[in-house]
Amino acid sequence: MKLLSVTSECVPLVKTGGLADVAGALPEALKAEGIAVRTLLPGYRAVMAAVGKAKPVLDLPDCGGAPARVLAVKHAGLDLLILDAPHLFDRGAGIYLDETGKDWPDNIERFAALSRVAADIAKGDLKDWVPDVVHCHDWQAGLAPYFMKLDGAKAYSVMTIHNIAFQGIAPAQKRGALGIAPKDFIPGGVEYFGNISTLKAGLMFADALTTVSPTYAEELMTPEFGMGLDGVIKHRKDVLTGILNGIDQTVWSPETDPHISTYKTPRGKAANKAALQDEFGLPVSDGPLCVVVSRLTEQKGLDLLLEALPTLLARGGQLALLGSGDPALEKAFQSVDNPNVSVRIGYDEPLSHRMIAGGDAILVPSRFEPCGLTQLYGLRYGTLPLVALTGGLADTVIAATPASMAREVATGVQFSPVTALSLSNALSKLCDLYAQPRLWAKLQRNAMKQPVGWDSSAKAYADLYRGLAEGT
Numbered sequence: 464m465k466l467l468s469v470t471s472e473c474v475p476l477v478k479t480g481g482l483a484d485v486a487g488a489l490p491e492a493l494k495a496e497g498i499a500v501r502t503l504l505p506g507y508r509a510v511m512a513a514v515g516k517a518k519p520v521l522d523l524p525d526c527g528g529a530p531a532r533v534l535a536v537k538h539a540g541l542d543l544l545i546l547d548a549p550h551l552f553d554r555g556a557g558i559y560l561d562e563t564g565k566d567w568p569d570n571i572e573r574f575a576a577l578s579r580v581a582a583d584i585a586k587g588d589l590k591d592w593v594p595d596v597v598h599c600h601d602w603q604a605g606l607a608p609y610f611m612k613l614d615g616a617k618a619y620s621v622m623t624i625h626n627i628a629f630q631g632i633a634p635a636q637k638r639g640a641l642g643i644a645p646k647d648f649i650p651g652g653v654e655y656f657g658n659i660s661t662l663k664a665g666l667m668f669a670d671a672l673t674t675v676s677p678t679y680a681e682e683l684m685t686p687e688f689g690m691g692l693d694g695v696i697k698h699r700k701d702v703l704t705g706i707l708n709g710i711d712q713t714v715w716s717p718e719t720d721p722h723i724s725t726y727k728t729p730r731g732k733a734a735n736k737a738a739l740q741d742e743f744g745l746p747v748s749d750g751p752l753c754v755v756v757s758r759l760t761e762q763k764g765l766d767l768l769l770e771a772l773p774t775l776l777a778r779g780g781q782l783a784l785l786g787s788g789d790p791a792l793e794k795a796f797q798s799v800d801n802p803n804v805s806v807r808i809g810y811d812e813p814l815s816h817r818m819i820a821g822g823d824a825i826l827v828p829s830r831f832e833p834c835g836l837t838q839l840y841g842l843r844y845g846t847l848p849l850v851a852l853t854g855g856l857a858d859t860v861i862a863a864t865p866a867s868m869a870r871e872v873a874t875g876v877q878f879s880p881v882t883a884l885s886l887s888n889a890l891s892k893l894c895d896l897y898a899q900p901r902l903w904a905k906l907q908r909n910a911m912k913q914p915v916g917w918d919s920s921a922k923a924y925a926d927l928y929r930g931l932a933e934g935t
């Protein structure tokens with residue numbers, strides 16, 4: 464089976480969030496299922512520089528207003544098709560944001576062009592390679608299933624929602640320029656409260672929908688989490704599946720992690736913790752060292768952590784945080800004046816490994832979390848997750864209760880509702896558990912045994928693709 468994956472981010476080339484990890488790891492995991500994946504990715508400046516020489520395989524005389532090409536190249540185990548469209552993607556600053564932190568004004572046009580090319584490939588324009596299934600990720604690829612239907616492409620389409628907060632909204636006036644037929648600018652098509660939504664296009668026209676955890680799939684059908692699209696999701700719930708993300712264990716395994724010095728023995732955690740305390744300028748202490756590696760946005764609930772922090776500190780706990788995003792949150796964390804709190808603003812992959820390895824616990828107090836990856840890293844490294852009871856966090860962490868501890872399956876702490884008070888209580892509970900070293904070690908062992916790789920999820924995707932292709 465041949466699969467075209469359409470994505471705006473892909474590890475190790477370009478990443479702003481978990482989508483990149485999934486797009487980067489899934490192709491390798493699908494190989495074992497007999498599925499050959501080619502990944503269509505924008506030719507951002509950094510991508511073009513990283514891949515070097517690539518072979519032109521398709522000329523596009525008019526790709527969003529100027530000529531462009533599709534290039535083929537193998538890189539880091541990925542079979543890439545790169546949309547080399549300098550007028551759209553050869554830019555400094557961010558992949559979505561300009562130098563001032565604002566969305567590029569032509570973001571919709573840039574990713575509509577990517578979706579248009581995906582549909583061309585689905586239709587057979589590459590001649591020697593025609594995909595059976597096109598897997599579209601998030602709003603950036605949302606128009607692809609629509610264009611495929613418009614063109615009568617034979618390939619099936621799958622649309623995955625990694626985060627419904629990003630919906631690809633554009634004013635109605637762009638309809639013609641984006642290639643959307645007047646007949647489809649209707650509530651049963653791509654129209655969304657008077658605008659265009661590229662994500663809605665994907666949700667309406669794809670043959671199958673997935674999201675990245677079973678709980679998020681349920682949540683998406685409620686007004687609280689559906690963010691205006693809950694009605695659309697409910698309408699298509701028969702084709703929706705929740706499939707958990709896995710982590711790439713060639714990158715995230717304590718036994719082989721090149722970013723940490725030692726993890727080969729149970730004492731490895733202690734050595735990594737000491738190194739991390741030293742790196743963050745934190746004193747040696749008896750309490751749990753809690754880490755956060757996150758975008759700093761409203762979604763992640765870290766404002767609640769600021770409120771609940773006194774509880775952790777009063778119990779002798781410490782916080783090391785790495786993140787960037789909302790300037791007000793960055794400032795608020797930087798202004799916490801306490802020797803047991805240390806903050807790094809920025810994006811730093813190697814440091815994130817040292818933090819996951821050296822922390823006792825990882826905090827993920829998200830208001831919503833489609834899947835979440837850092838709690839999975841935490842499980843793998845025996846860094847117990849303390850998480851909000853939502854989305855993928857609810858599906859991957861087993862709360863420590865008398866019953867789950869007796870069954871030896873507990874792996875962390877959960878809290879609900881997602882409020883500062885409830886987080887504060889959860890932090891207290893974490894400190895109680897940490898104060899019982901034998902119990903804590905048991906929880907760590909349970910956590911490290913939990914399967915967090917791609918095997919079962921890759922199989923679920925493979926079954927879904929095959930089901931579509933075989934009409935079952």
Ligand code: ADP
Pocket residue numbers: 479480481482484756757758785786787809810811812815834835836837
């Ligand atoms: P989201 O996609 O909503 O940001 P996920 O938990 O699914 O959340 O994925 C976030 C990914 O980005 C993880 O791999 C995490 O380690 C990484 N990450 C987030 N912020 C940083 C940072 N400041 N430095 C390094 N890695 C980060």
